Amino acid sequence: xxxxxxxxxxxxxxxxxxxxxxxxxxxxxxxxxxxxxxxxxxxxxxxxxxxxxxxxxxxxxxxxxxxxxxxxxxxxxxxxxxxxxxxxxxxxxxxxxxxxxxxxxxxxxxxxxxxxxxxxxxxxxxxxxxxxxxxxxxxxxxxxxxxxxxxxxxxxxxxxxxxxxxxxxxxxxxxxxxxxxxxxxxxxxxxxxxxxxxxxxxxxxxxxxxxxxxxxxxxxxxxxxxxxxxxxxxxxxxxxxxxxxxxxxxxxx
Amino acid sequence: xxxxxxxxxxxxxxxxxxxxxxxxxxxxxxxxxxxxxxxxxxxxxxxxxxxxxxxxxxxxxxxxxxxxxxxxxxxxxxxxxxxxxxxxxxxxxxxxxxxxxxxxxxxxxxxxxxxxxxxxxxxxxxxxxxxxxxxxxxxxxxxxxxxxxxxxxxxxxxxxxxxxxxxxxxxxxxxxxxxxxxxxxxxxxxxxxxxxxxxxxxxxxxxxxxxxxxxxxxxxxxxxxxxxxxxxxxxxxxxxxxxxxxxxxxxxxxxxxxxxxxxxxxxxxxxxxxxxxxxxxxxxxxxxxxxxxxxxxxxxxxxxxxxxxxxxxxxxxxxxxxxxxxxxxxxxxxxxxxxxxxxxxxxxxxxxxxxxxxxxxxxxxxxxxxxxxxxxxxxxxxxxxxxxxxxxxxxxxxxxxxxxxxxxxxxxxxxxxxxx
Numbered sequence: 001x002x003x004x005x006x007x008x009x010x011x012x013x014x015x016x017x018x019x020x021x022x023x024x025x026x027x028x029x030x031x032x033x034x035x036x037x038x039x040x041x042x043x044x045x046x047x048x049x050x051x052x053x054x055x056x057x058x059x060x061x062x063x064x065x066x067x068x069x070x071x072x073x074x075x076x077x078x079x080x081x082x083x084x085x086x087x088x089x090x091x092x093x094x095x096x097x098x099x100x101x102x103x104x105x106x107x108x109x110x111x112x113x114x115x116x117x118x119x120x121x122x123x124x125x126x127x128x129x130x131x132x133x134x135x136x137x138x139x140x141x142x143x144x145x146x147x148x149x150x151x152x153x154x155x156x157x158x159x160x161x162x163x164x165x166x167x168x169x170x171x172x173x174x175x176x177x178x179x180x181x182x183x184x185x186x187x188x189x190x191x192x193x194x195x196x197x198x199x200x201x202x203x204x205x206x207x208x209x210x211x212x213x214x215x216x217x218x219x220x221x222x223x224x225x226x227x228x229x230x231x232x233x234x235x236x237x238x239x240x241x242x243x244x245x246x247x248x249x250x251x252x253x
Numbered sequence: 254x255x256x257x258x259x260x261x262x263x264x265x266x267x268x269x270x271x272x273x274x275x276x277x278x279x280x281x282x283x284x285x286x287x288x289x290x291x292x293x294x295x296x297x298x299x300x301x302x303x304x305x306x307x308x309x310x311x312x313x314x315x316x317x318x319x320x321x322x323x324x325x326x327x328x329x330x331x332x333x334x335x336x337x338x339x340x341x342x343x344x345x346x347x348x349x350x351x352x353x354x355x356x357x358x359x360x361x362x363x364x365x366x367x368x369x370x371x372x373x374x375x376x377x378x379x380x381x382x383x384x385x386x387x388x389x390x391x392x393x394x395x396x397x398x399x400x401x402x403x404x405x406x407x408x409x410x411x412x413x414x415x416x417x418x419x420x421x422x423x424x425x426x427x428x429x430x431x432x433x434x435x436x437x438x439x440x441x442x443x444x445x446x447x448x449x450x451x452x453x454x455x456x457x458x459x460x461x462x463x464x465x466x467x468x469x470x471x472x473x474x475x476x477x478x479x480x481x482x483x484x485x486x487x488x489x490x491x492x493x494x495x496x497x498x499x500x501x502x503x504x505x506x507x508x509x510x511x512x513x514x515x516x517x518x519x520x521x522x523x524x525x526x527x528x529x530x531x532x533x534x535x536x537x538x539x540x541x542x543x544x545x546x547x548x549x550x551x552x553x554x555x556x557x558x559x560x561x562x563x564x565x566x567x568x569x570x571x572x573x574x575x576x577x578x579x580x581x582x583x584x585x586x587x588x589x590x591x592x593x594x595x596x597x598x599x600x601x602x603x604x605x606x607x608x609x610x611x612x613x614x615x616x617x618x619x620x621x622x623x624x625x626x627x628x629x630x631x632x633x634x635x636x637x638x639x640x641x642x643x644x645x646x647x648x649x650x651x652x653x654x655x656x657x658x659x660x661x662x663x664x665x666x667x668x669x670x671x672x673x
Contacts, residue, residue, distance in 0.1 A: 052562065059485055082564050090562035096555035098574060108573070109563035159559070166563055 005030040005170065005200045006051060006074075011065040013046050013055065013224075020046045023065070024226045026219055028170075033192060033201045035215035035232065037208065039247070042221040044204040048172045050074070051202065052088040053081045069170070086113055089163030093175040095155035097147030097162070102139050105147040105158055106130065109166040125165055132198075133161035134191050153184025160191065164199075171195065173203040177210065189214050208248055212236055220244045292651075296644025302433035302446060303393040304385035305359065305422060309339045309367055311377045320378045327372050336364045340386075343427070344418045354414050358422075360387040360446045385431060390445040390638040392419060396428060399637060436645065440611045441622060441630070445638025448631075450646050452613045456526050456606070456621030457595060463530020463617060464537055464594050469587055471534075472541035476583075479542075480549040481571045500539035507536040508600030516604060524605040524620040532604060533594040540590040541583075548582025549575060581668040585661035592657040596650060598625040624650045 006028040013021040021043045028034045036044040046055070053074065055061040067074045074084060086109075097105050106126045107116070116122040126143070130136040135157045139150070147158050156176055163171055173192070177185040192201060192214045205211050211218050212232060219229040220241070228241045239245050254262075313319075315334040318326050340359055346352045360366075363386050370384055371377055391410050394400040396419075406413050422428040439449030483489045511532035515521045521528050552575045560570035601607075606626045614621035622630070624646060631643040 054558065054561065057558070057561065082566050085562060085564040090558075092555060092558060092562070094555060096553075096559040098556065098559060099578065108560075108565075112563075112565055112569055112573075162559070162563060 003030040004028070005069065006202075007066075007068045008047075008050070009066040009068075011047070011050060011063070011067055013043070013050065014062045014064075015058065016060040020224050021050075022225045026226055026229060028200060028202055029217060030200050031196055031198070032217060033196050033203060033215040034217045034219065035211035036202065036204045036219050036221060037206070037211050037247070038221035038227075040206075043224040044221050045174050046224075047221070048090075048174060048202050048204055051170065051172055052085050052090055053079075054090065056081060086166050087168050088170045088172060089166065089168035090172040091156070091159050091163055091174065091176045094179050095152060095159050097150070097155050097158050099146060099148050101144045102130075102147050102150070102158060103143040106161050106165045109162060113166055115166065129161040129165040132164050132195070133157045134187065134194075135161055151184070153180050153187060156180060156184070156188060157191065160188075160195075164195075168199065170200045170202070173201065175204050175206060178206065185210070208236065220247060222247070292644045292647050296641055296646075296648045298397045298399065299436055299641040299645035300433050301397070301430040302435060303388040303396040304429055304431050305343065305388050305392075306427045306429065307339060307343050307384055307386050308381055309335070309370070309384050310381045311335060311371065311379065312338065313378050316378065320376045322375055324372065327368065327375065330368075332364045332368045332371070336367050339367070344421055351414065354412060355418055358389055358392050358415060358418060360389050361444050362387060362447055385429070387435070387446055388428070390636055391415075392428075393446050394637045395419060396430070397641075399641070436642070440613050441609060441627065442611060445634075445636045445642060448639070448642060450624065450627055450642075450649060452610055453622040453624045453627035453646070454649075455614050456529070456610075457623040459526035459614065459617040459621070460529040460533060460601075460623055461591055461595055463527060464533040465587070465591060467531065467534035468537045468541055468590070472538050472545055472587070473583060475538075476542050476545035476549060477571065477576065480546045481575065482567070496539045496542050500543055502536075503599075504536050504597050505599040505603065507532055508603030510535065511600060512603050522618050522620070524608045524610065526614065526617040526619075526621050526623075528604050529601050529606055529621075529623060530617065532600045533597060536597065536600065537590045537594045540593060541587050544586025544589070545579070545583045548579040548586065551582065552578045581665050585665040588657050588661040588664070592654050592661075595657070596625050596654060598629055601626050602629070624653075 004027045008024055008026045011021055011024040011026075012019065024043075024047060026047070036047065038044050049055045050063055050067055051069075051074065055063060063075055065075070069087070073079070098108065100108075103126055106129050107122045110116040110122060110125050116125045127136065127140075130139065135154060138154060139145075139158075147155065150158060156179075160171075160176075177188050180188065189210065192203065195201060203211075203214065215232045217229070218232045218235040220227045220235065220239075220243075222243055228235065228239055228244045230240075235244060236248055239248065312335065315338060316330060316332070318330045322330070337356070340356055340363065341352045344355050346355050366384065366386050370382060388396065391400065392415075395402060395411060400411070402409070402411070402416060411419075419428070435447055436449045437454070438451045439447055440452035442448040479489060479492065511528060515528050515531055516523055521531075556574050556578065557570050560574045561567070565573065601623055606621065606623055607630060608620055608622075609630075610620050610622050612619070628643055628646045628650065631639040631646065
């Protein structure tokens with residue numbers, strides 16, 4: 001059994017009067033891929049946005065309960081979100097490279113965190129991040145071209161490289177392949193497999209097949225509640241809950 | 254109704270709509286063409302002025318200065334006698350009355366024009382040179398064909414004898430049209446042939462500069478704060494509604510505000526570009542804030558999230574990513590706001606910019622005119638020469654507005670980045 005990296009206890013999230021998450025208790029293992037599945041609007045994305053406090057952006061959002069990373073309370077009011085997000089990177093549903101050069105896209109994070117003092121250090125970080133995200137070979141000769149000129153799949157890998165560039169411990173992926181074609185998706189999945197050796201990964205996905213392919217652990221959400229969580233194999237072959245069974249066999253959702 | 258009938262009706266509705274659309278575009282264009290044609294046909298002649306080629310002999314006896322006189326000596330010297338003596342030689346006049354009529358064909362600045370020639374070359378004493386002296390407004394208008402000469406004499410400003418002299422000048426090719434440098438270099442004047450928009454141009458420039466320096470930073474910072482940092486609550490809603498209201502407040506109200514606060518209470522100098530600039534800045538502020546906020550709003554949230562997710566602070570995500578992306582829209586909004594301010598007349602009338610100012614302002618605290626107010630002033634003048642000057646000033650104003658709007662569109666198209 002691997003170490004638990006992130007632990008949520010009785011996590012509740014409210015958007016104004018509407019409760020989005022109900023008492024979620026979910027443990028994420030270190031250097032493993034955890035997939036979160038469930039129908040749209042069930043709270044998967046809300047959950048991962050609690051891990052890097054991205055919900056802070058939404059004024060009316062209120063989070064109660066506990067969520068810990070290595071024993072540190074993420075939900076602490078006094079916690080510095082900037083240093084939290086340095087440790088917890090995020091990749092979004094739609095590739096969102098900055099409208100700047102490929103190089104600037106990746107060097108931005110290290111720069112603001114004071115990593116890579118010199119040009120050569122930054123060059124090294126950019127190269128390593130692009131290599132880790134399997135994009136280096138495709139873009140090494142055109143680092144000064146805008147990130148937005150890449151194809152969708154390349155853009156998403158660029159965003160992964162951007163997340164890696166600040167050397168986080170956890171990477172959150174919010175449906176990273178939903179805007180991509182099957183070939184680009186396959187590449188990202190391969191990449192996730194590779195990245196889990198170094199990082200703890202949480203991926204929200206609508207594709208059961210993808211969850212099966214990339215994850216070791218799967219959690220099923222429905223209407224803001226965590227219905228069932230367990231080893232991916234077990235969830236997909238022999239779930240305990242009838243609702244999980246119905247969802248993965250495509251009877252609703 | 255059968256299916257065919259319904260289909261036919263739908264097609265007809267579409268055709269009708271296209272026809273209405275085309276008609277309204279055509280009508281709108283027609284008005285623009287009429288306006289432009291009217292202004293151009295009236296105004297284009299103002300860029301030329303009529304000059305009378307005259308021989309000027311610098312007689313030592315009529316001047317109290319010597320060859321090689323210093324600039325100050327020349328400035329103080331009297332050239333009146335020289336002028337009279339030379340001008341009356343332009344036409345073989347028989348008596349004093351005829352000479353007086355002859356002198357009226359020249360502008361009131363003939364003495365200064367002769368003096369300027371001497372300033373350029375102070376060794377002219379004893380020599381004769383040929384000068385193009387500006388003609389009076391009446392001759393100018395007559396020569397440009399704006400003045401009917403077939404009216405009976407008592408209804409004309411030009412006497413029959415003056416017409417005879419004019420015809421003599423035309424016959425001897427002594428009268429011609431030159432580029433009207435006075436129109437651009439001179440300030441206002443009671444004499445149309447000497448009046449120019451120099452003062453109004455400088456006044457408008459200072460006013461817009463002050464307006465820009467005050468309104469742009471305040472508007473941009475206010476928009477960034479409201480759009481990115483301010484909590485969304487009743488107070489910010491209230492502020493937002495009122496910014497929209499302020500943008501719709503008639504500009505004359507800002508003039509009244511400036512009259513009471515800037516002139517009466519703070520006692521800033523009246524009729525100056527400084528006060529005009531502050532007034533226009535107040536008026537322009539909401540008109541810049543609105544497009545500025547719109548362009549900030551147009552930056553997709555995914556860019557902000559992307560920056561926040563790599564650990565940028567709120568401030569960094571805004572100033573490293575959102576603001577640079579919103580800048581083209583902000584700048585073009587600012588330019589359009591300034592273009593509106595440039596054409597604004599009502600508030601400037603209230604703060605005293607309608608004063609008759611001859612001198613060209615050398616600083617923003619000198620009394621001055623401005624382009625739209627100059628149009629207003631001249632449009633009320635009776636002299637024919639001011640009709641073409643009014644239209645020519647409108648042409649200048651319109652061309653500034655067109656250039657500014659063009660820059661705004663160019664900035665937006667050239668620098669606006671597309672995402673995905």
